[in-house]
Amino acid sequence: MNTTPSYYIIAYDLNKPRKDYPGLEEQINKFAAQCWILESTWIVKTRHTSAEIKKLLSAADRNDGVFIAKIDIVSCAGRLSDEAKKWINAQIGAV
Numbered sequence: 001m002n003t004t005p006s007y008y009i010i011a012y013d014l015n016k017p018r019k020d021y022p023g024l025e026e027q028i029n030k031f032a033a034q035c036w037i038l039e040s041t042w043i044v045k046t047r048h049t050s051a052e053i054k055k056l057l058s059a060a061d062r063n064d065g066v067f068i069a070k071i072d073i074v075s076c077a078g079r080l081s082d083e084a085k086k087w088i089n090a091q092i093g094a095v
Contacts, residue, residue, distance in 0.1 A: 002047045005032065006070050007092065010053065011041045013065040023059030030056075035087040037080055043071070045091060 010028065014021060028034055033045035046053065050068045060066050076088070 001052065002049060005045050005047050007072070008044050008046065008050065008053060009041065009067075009069050009071050010044060010057070011067045012057075012060060013040060014060065015063045015065070018061055020059040020061075024057060027057050027059055033091060035084055035091075037084045037088075043088070043091075
């Protein structure tokens with residue numbers, strides 16, 4: 001675990017036979033701060049490392065695709081919902 005919180009992007013593709021979207025979203029919502037930015041993509045703020053986050057997302061099966069990366073946003077651009085833009089601006093002052 002890190003001493004200071006960092007931002008991570010979590011992207012996933014849940015495959016058959018068990019697509020546990022509610023379970024995975026429930027686990028993501030346990031992070032101190034989180035925002036659903038795209039269909040299967042979230043930004044979270046946590047002291048956990050990428051490897052620790054992966055372990056915490058136990059709703060994802062071995063056959064599911066999951067990508068977790070620490071992000072340090074200096075600038076960003078994109079088409080996001082107004083809610084996502086507000087969250088990002090409140091958290092890190094970007095967008």
